[in-house]
Amino acid sequence: MRPDDLPVIRELELFAGMAEDNFEEIMQAAYLQRFPPQVELIAEGDAADFLHVVVEGSVELFAHDNGRETTLAIIQPVATFILAAVLRDAPHLMSARTLAPSRILMIPSENARAVFERDAEFARSIVQELSIRYRDLVKSLKNQKLRTSVERLANYLLQEHEQQGTTGVVNLAIDKKTLAALLGMTPENLSRAFNTLAPYGVIVDGAKISLTKVPDLRVLAKPNPLTDDPGT
């Protein structure tokens, strides 16, 4: 592990409050590994042997059923994933693969659970983290059930637009195939959805999306904090 990685991980909300010696115990059992893109880190149905932390790069959580595949979330650094499976010592419900070259911290589940049992501050953080993740999932489900694919795309663009600094340009961090899966549609349909949004000032140039009529786009998208705002 690089010396400058540790403080960054320490500052993750999940670890920030815990006792120093517990943090050290966890970190000594953990190891940091580099992965190239498109490596499957976790497969659905596997046991949850490690709590994962994306330190660098990005990770896609996806799932199969029925011969189809969908993307459930994209994890950006620095964040943990598959916490619930680790805490319940249950099989993974989702698979995970790297999207970019990534560095992943892997904490053996047993160590994470052991420290959780005795460090009240860590337990509190876990509850907060889980609650946030739960609520984000509720939002995803509402998004999926209550909106059309064009509306989902419009809201995604507005969301990214804000997070990227409201400059009038959105850079897609993931390729369009993955974005389509995340938004619950086929790549062909995503392409058509972008065309549908052209009259609302959405100009596509590869991964660079310009938004020239944000107010119009907002009228179409009808963004709603109770469906869109992540992390609350």
Next chain:
Amino acid sequence: MRPDDLPVIRELELFAGMAEDNFEEIMQAAYLQRFPPQVELIAEGDAADFLHVVVEGSVELFAHDNGRETTLAIIQPVATFILAAVLRDAPHLMSARTLAPSRILMIPSENARAVFERDAEFARSIVQELSIRYRDLVKSLKNQKLRTSVERLANYLLQEHEQQGTTGVVNLAIDKKTLAALLGMTPENLSRAFNTLAPYGVIVDGAKISLTKVPDLRVLAKPNPLTDDPGT
């Protein structure tokens, strides 16, 4: 509160392990109330003032967006709901209404959080409960994104069939309008989905559904523990 309610609540996994005096503190601050059907207990956007426990009856969790409404879950006794909002002291993402005449235990959020801060056993239980709920939501999202409406209905019937004792008959506990919303479709479509399942031995007589060709139905539904089995 009825004298025989307390032990039932005490045996909920959420409360089972906690210290007796903490349990008493929570229960003294709480109150149990009766509600007729179709009463809105919680509205989206409201503050999470109480942790709710369905002691008797049933509760529907639903949400609005975009002028549409969908059902996210049906809560059967004895179970808690809206735990995540309470823990984060954040606005509700879902509304809740009684479906049947119900008795609801309402625990002031502050008391729940206070005891959570000091009772490690309670904290542990909350983490387990939250993890289960998180995983159930992942399953709902997979169900919604990876299956057609007919497949969702088929799996719902098989699921209920098992839970009701595998007798060849499923009794719908909720009306078809609500079931349609839960499965993410319109009532008209649910009606047609039942017709589609007729060749697979699904016979509808009001709320009584007979399954005469379960193996055939399973071939169509392709049930998957990682998408269907609740509470793991």
Next chain:
DNA sequence: AAAGCTGTTTGATAATTGTCAAGAAGCCGC
């Protein structure tokens, strides 16, 4: 029994989304 509910079903039609096939655009290695 008639009237008025609510919940459900059916029919006709439209909107949305997916599938299959092919073309276009960009990128990489040689």
Next chain:
DNA sequence: GCGGCTTCTTGACAATTATCAAACAGCTTT
């Protein structure tokens, strides 16, 4: 530069799902 590759887009079509309108069934009320 030129293939050869991947990614994305477009077109034609099919499947799925929703919408609107009407009919029907089972209630309760009068």
